[in-house]
Amino acid sequence: MNLSNALKYYVGATALGKPLLHYQKKQNQKRIRKMALKNDPHLNPPLMANTRMSQLLSEQYLKGRFTQGVKKVAWHSSGAPIEILQALGFFLYTPDNHAAMCGARKLGAEYSEIAENKGYSRDICSYARTDIGSFLSGKTPVGKIPKPDIIVVCNNICQTILHWYQTMGVYYDAPVFVIDTPFLYGDAKAHDIAYVKQQLEELVPVAEKIVGKQLSRKRLQEIVRIGKDCSDLWCEVLYRARQRPAPLSGFDAFILMGPVVALRGEASSVDFYHEVLKEIDTRIENGIGVVKNEKYRILWDNLPIWYRLSWFSKTLASLGIVAAISNYTYQWAEPAQYMDPAKPMEGVAKTYLHSLLNRSAGYKLGHMEKMVEEFSLDGVLFHSDRSCKPYSMGQLDQSKTLLDKLGIPCLTIDSDHNDSRVFSEGQVMTRLQAFSEMLG
């Protein structure tokens, strides 16, 4: 460890960084209180917990600015097993999370064009194009991103991610470790779990060599326990939306899920979700919902449209609709059942095998049917995401089945999660309004 870098890390990330982020949090809280005074006709103000979420993620990015030369850095895909890396003390960075943040800050189209101008096809996932555009140009809203010492990618969410991460490996001259999860048409078989577990064991010496120390299996158990607690709490948070009126919406969850995606083995994430539950329970006691005049409750299928989160939230609220749950956010809740601190490697293997996107379209349909019942839903909104073929494939059959079997009206909107050039407000507005007319 370089002493000069360590000092910069301490001053930047801790001594100066923490008070700065604390100040930012207070300013954000003031902004939410002002929103409450404006008395929006359709929406109640957002949860205060958003300010703590922002602080947690900002802290991680701030640490990232100063971490080079202090800690070894591991870049990992959002569905990758992070437990081993975390137990070894790597600084963790999720390019998918960074891409989503760029999308939310309306930078997705700009960064995508940079990648496209370098020859990357517009048909590639917009997360990939956003991120590639970012590292090719050096542009990012988070200041400075530490270079990877290792890149770990798991194909349990798609195949594009393999090529995206391999591209990063070439660009940064960093080793890329691929964890291959066989696609599950049913439940995972013993050989599927053994196969993934073996790959996790193979990752250990590779990661140990980079970081220069041995993995503590006890520390690993602790990380798995924290990760399981975090996911369990996240599941509880999401399930609070079964209340009527829903105290949080899918759009709240798209933001609040940041820690369980990027920081799930951290004790601060566990504390955060306890805080979220407390605030939500207060809302429930006082009968406060996200939407002031909640008439209809829907499920949002697929990734969010990051650059239009607020627009969708307000527009649906003006139609009396709350997106009570999304199966996208639920991806980081369901696997908690497989985490097992007593058998960490096996639990981790099972968890990441059972990612929603690693399962059949029929499983996803069954999952949606269950959510329709559990959350008392009136309809399902399918976001046909141009960038995400694995998630979008099967939506036509799923919507037909939901309508024929459960009588649930469904709407499909065509857009993209990060590329705003694919979004047409007038056309989407017509479909949303027609959907509300169908629900009514």
Place this chain on the structure above:
Amino acid sequence: MGYMGVDIGSSTCCAVIVDGKGETLATAMVPTGARNEKAIGTVTCQVLEQTGLKEQAIRAKVSTGYGRKQVKDCAFDKTEIVCHAKGIQAYFPGTSMLIDIGGQDSKVIQIHPSGRVVNFAMNDKCAAGTGRFLETMARVLEIDIKEFDGLDIGDKGTQKISNMCTVFAESEVVSLIAQGMDLGEIVSGINRSIATRTFSLAKRVTSDLSKEQIAMSGGVANNLGVVRSLSRLMEKKIEVPPHPGIIGALGAAIFARETDL
């Protein structure tokens, strides 16, 4: 006394006035052009003139279409989806599937026996298979768009227009003309191309076409060559109202009347 519906679409702007019983008293249609307000003003004046009613005699007005938010003094606005579904019932009660092909988009709407819309599919991404496609082809063939029906040779024609895109299909038609292809063959191929696209859209909405009572609305339904071609593909009769282009405005007018029920 009357109730008005205004449908401000991408190609045409229509207005309809119905009486207290829902009977149509007047209809008007003009090209939308570049200025929505002018088109709205023109059709509104035309229907009022036809009925002799003053504006104050209109008890409620409902707007629909892409420009629906720009129509002033409306009780409310409704999407063209529900308005077309409402309007078609006035001509063909019991319609369970409505195919609406307008200037720039096409829709297939599934309607419950109660009249409620239960499902719909839209193509609003691509002009192929819409009125714009026909306009482009009419220009290339140097014919009036109204001639597409009469020139169609039905299932005797075998020519296919293979290009998905209107722009490339235009080039394809130019090359067919240069090869001396019979005009009837080309026209039939164009009509069949629209029918094929619409058929795919319909199959997204329903698993079993044989059970549906099908009708068409929108300007393209004036081209009976497309209607016949689609009917052959679907193996179903397709009902077409006398003025398919005003069905959206009619539906809006009926919604306006319902405010007094």
